[in-house]
Amino acid sequence: MENITAEQLKLRLRSLTILDMALTSDEWLRLMSAGREGDLIWHIFDNGGGDRMWIYIKGSSIVIKGFDHESELNQLAAAIPNFGFFEKTFRGMPSVLIRLFEQDELDETTFCLWTTDGGETWVENPAENTDGGKDWLMGYLTDDAEEFCQWAKDYYGKDLPFEITKKLVSDGKLSNDELKALGASDEALQEIEEYEKIWAL
Structure with a gap:
């Protein structure tokens, strides 16, 4: 990124x-909905066609998580879900950020990145050979x-x-x-x- x-x-x-x-x-x-709960500001992109992106801002921490339903990384469409994909994708994410999502939201993931220092550094565990729709959703x-x-x-x-x-x-x-x-x-x-x-x- x-x-x-x-x-x-x-x-x-x-x-x-x-x-x-x-x-x-x-x-x-509309593509975007937004709100605030305490110190959490959230925006959710939804194009109505099955693609979504969550942007959660909590202090200096930010999570951007997306779901491209046509991506080969869409585990909901897989005959046999690869649960190792989720373990790798969220590896290293602080638990306080993971807990912002419901389980069904976590299941809707084809890419995820986060920062805990206001964007000075971003962390991502990308899959090989595909970005999971990151470029076009974040576009x-x-x-x-x-x-x-x-x-x-x-x-x-x-x-x-x-x-x-x-x-x-x-x-x-x-x-x-x-x-x-x-x-x-x-x-x-x-x-x-x-x-x-x-x-x-």
Whole structure:
């Protein structure tokens, strides 16, 4: 993984989640959901097609765990699951981070990486010959405004104003007028306001 710090990752999460909220008020269409429980901030990516990614932030520790249902590493689709895959994938992960996941969430894993020092160093036990969908799933966590515009056009069929999108990517927030220019409804504006509170607590 690229050398991304916790602050850079948080900015990218904010940008994607806010843009997703602005583009539709239909929660079932959105890729991202997010929340906070105590000092744990969580984001879950779900494309509705069986692929998911969990990003859990707890202090200086972060876990990014993904599941590409078409990957050969998908043990749920295997005739005989390779439980050694899970042992290797999570080897060395602090138990406090493993306990953030329910067992069925752990079963939905084709890649996993984590940091305990705010992104100075990342740990991953990758499989050989395949990344388990890591590159394309984590590709959504971009800081490229052009990629955001292309995604909005491909996924939502909407053309975004580039300069406003670029500001969102660089700042992780926009004014209400700017959000409306992206297409945000009044309902979405309220949801975005609530979302921003999880970072302020």
